[in-house]
Amino acid sequence: MSFFERFSLARPTPTRAACQRAFSLVEVLVTVAIILTLASMTMAAVSVANGSGKKVRTRTVIAKIDAIIMAQYESYAGRSVAATSDAARGEALRTLAKGDLPDTWSTVATLAAKSESELTPHQRAYVAVWKSVDQAQVVVSNASPECLFLAVMHGGLADCLDCDSLRIEVGDTDNDGMPEFLDAWNHPIAFVHAPSGLRLPFNSNANFFSSALPFDPVVATSLGAKGGLMRPLIVSAGTDGALGLGADASQIPGSNESRDNLTNFDEEAKL
Numbered sequence: 001m002s003f004f005e006r007f008s009l010a011r012p013t014p015t016r017a018a019c020q021r022a023f024s025l026v027e028v029l030v031t032v033a034i035i036l037t038l039a040s041m042t043m044a045a046v047s048v049a050n051g052s053g054k055k056v057r058t059r060t061v062i063a064k065i066d067a068i069i070m071a072q073y074e075s076y077a078g079r080s081v082a083a084t085s086d087a088a089r090g091e092a093l094r095t096l097a098k099g100d101l102p103d104t105w106s107t108v109a110t111l112a113a114k115s116e117s118e119l120t121p122h123q124r125a126y127v128a129v130w131k132s133v134d135q136a137q138v139v140v141s142n143a144s145p146e147c148l149f150l151a152v153m154h155g156g157l158a159d160c161l162d163c164d165s166l167r168i169e170v171g172d173t174d175n176d177g178m179p180e181f182l183d184a185w186n187h188p189i190a191f192v193h194a195p196s197g198l199r200l201p202f203n204s205n206a207n208f209f210s211s212a213l214p215f216d217p218v219v220a221t222s223l224g225a226k227g228g229l230m231r232p233l234i235v236s237a238g239t240d241g242a243l244g245l246g247a248d249a250s251q252i253p254g255s256n257e258s259r260d261n262l263t264n265f266d267e268e269a270k271l
C-alpha cells in the first residue's frame with residue numbers, strides 16, 4: 001500500500017454516529033421556536049414591569065396633587081364668611097370652595113361675570129387666564145384636567161412641582177391652549193370637586209362618600225359612607241385611557257372603563 005493509499009484509508013469516513021451528531025432541520029426549528037418563546041416571555045415580563053412602573057409613577061403624581069388640593073380644601077373649615085345661620089355659612093363656604101377649586105369652565109365663566117371685588121385672589125387669577133384665551137376654542141370636554149392645572153399653577157396652590165425629585169409631566173392633549181397634568185400614559189389627570197357618585201372599589205354598590213362636606217356646619221355629622229365626608233377626586237384613566245365616569249364621578253352605566261382607573265382614594269377603598 002502506497003503512502004497515499006494508507007493516508008487515504010486513515011482518513012475518518014463519516015459514520016452513522018457522526019451523522020446523528022449533526023443538527024437536523026427539526027432540531028434547528030425546535031431551537032428557534034424555544035428562542036422565540038423565551039424572547040416573547042421576556043418581552044411580556046418587561047411589558048408587565050413597565051405597566052407596573054407607570055402605575056407606581058402615576059400614583060405618586062396623584063398623591064402629590066392630592067396633597068396640594070387637600071391643603072387648600074381643608075382650609076375652608078376655619079374661614080370666616082358673612083352668614084347669619086349655619087345653613088347660610090355652609091352654602092357660602094361651599095360656593096367659595098367651588099370657585100377656588102373649579103372643575104368646569106362654566107364655573108370659571110360664572111366667576112368672570114362677577115365684579116372683581118367679589119372674587120378671591122385665586123378666582124381673580126382664573127378669570128385673568130380665562131379672559132386671555134380664545135374661549136370658543138377651549139374644549140369643554142377636557143375641562144376638569146385643565147381646571148386642575150389652572151388651580152394648582154395659576155391659583156398659586158403649588159410653589160414647586162419638581163420638589164422631592166418628582167417631575168409632573170404637563171401637556172395640552174387637545175391643543176386648545178389650556179394645559180393639563182399628565183399621567184404616565186400621557187393622558188390628562190382629571191379632577192372632580194364633589195365626587196358624589198363615586199363608587200370604590202369598582203362595582204361596589206354604594207357611593208364612596210356621604211353628601212356631607214368637611215366644612216359644612218349643618219351636615220358635617222351625617223356620615224355613613226365608607227369614604228366619610230366628601231373630598232375632591234384626583235383620577236387617572238389608567239391603562240385604557242378612558243375614565244368611564246360621569247360629571248359627579250359616577251360610573252357610566254354598562255362601562256368597565258373605570259375599572260383600571262387610579263385615584264387618590266384607592267388605598268382607603270381597600271381598608
Ligand SMILES: [Ca+2]
Pocket residue numbers: 142146171172173174175176177178179180
Ligand atoms: Ca388642553
Ligand SMILES: [Ca+2]
Pocket residue numbers: 236237238239240241242243244257258259260261
Ligand atoms: Ca380607565
